[in-house]
Amino acid sequence: MVASGNPWAALGVSRSASPQDVQAAYLDAAKSFHPDRLPPELAEMREIADRVFAAITDAHKQLTDPDRRRKLERAESGQEEEDAKVQRVLGASTNFAKAEHFLKRGDNAEALKYVRLALEGDPERGEYLAMLGWLESMGSDRNVARDALGTLNKALKLEPDSDRALYYRGAILKRLGRDDDAMKDFRRAATLNPQNLEAVREIRLHGMRSAKEGGLLSKWFGKKS
Numbered sequence: 513m514v515a516s517g518n519p520w521a522a523l524g525v526s527r528s529a530s531p532q533d534v535q536a537a538y539l540d541a542a543k544s545f546h547p548d549r550l551p552p553e554l555a556e557m558r559e560i561a562d563r564v565f566a567a568i569t570d571a572h573k574q575l576t577d578p579d580r581r582r583k584l585e586r587a588e589s590g591q592e593e594e595d596a597k598v599q600r601v602l603g604a605s606t607n608f609a610k611a612e613h614f615l616k617r618g619d620n621a622e623a624l625k626y627v628r629l630a631l632e633g634d635p636e637r638g639e640y641l642a643m644l645g646w647l648e649s650m651g652s653d654r655n656v657a658r659d660a661l662g663t664l665n666k667a668l669k670l671e672p673d674s675d676r677a678l679y680y681r682g683a684i685l686k687r688l689g690r691d692d693d694a695m696k697d698f699r700r701a702a703t704l705n706p707q708n709l710e711a712v713r714e715i716r717l718h719g720m721r722s723a724k725e726g727g728l729l730s731k732w733f734g735k736k737s
Contacts, residue, residue: 519571519584527588531576538572604633608640620647638671646680649687657684675705682714691718 520527523537543549545568547561574580611626624647630640645663649656664681671677682697695718701711 519574522567522571523575525575527585529575534572534575538568541568600633604630604637604640607633608637608643611643615643615647620650623647636670638667638669638674638677641667641670642674642677642680645684649680649684654688657687660684661688673704675701675708675711678704679708679711679714682711686714 520529523529523534523541525533525537529537542565545561545564547558547565550557550561574584607626608630611623611630614620614623614626623643627640627643627647631637631644634640641663645660645667648663649660651657661681661684664677664684667677668674668681678697678701682694682701685691685694685697695715698711698714698718701708702715706712
């Protein structure tokens, strides 16, 4: 606590502690950590005790000087906000991991719940938006699919090289009958990540269909001639 450089932590008081509370905490700490109070058998601890006592003395001075304390509080408020942001981002990452878990299990409802929670903590994360769009596109309603397409477009503006987002958008485009646009996304996804097996499979299926259709046309025209 002393090594943290946080005067409140060094004295073990809350940020709302009054000057009287700070004084009382300092006196208690001084009784425990004053170097002169070390018994002979702990003489080797003198250097550590000196550092601890110096830190709690400095903390006492900072928190009992009104001007220094105001500056500290302003600085701390910014740090607290940054710490809170970090915690939100970490929480969002945890919720997204849960969403991925449920998506793999085929539990789309639970996956949707957790990806929405992830976006609450980190709303500008492209991969979170991509999964949201994909999950919201499920079903046969074309209007829903079109709305989800907008979410995927936003996701790809944030993360243009996300092969997962490209695959999701390609799959929705395919569902909407926009095969040429879908193939562009599938091909780019596979180029960015050759291990994106869904995109690779879509490319192969498209190639097989094209070859089959070409063969049928050749036979048909061949018979007519």
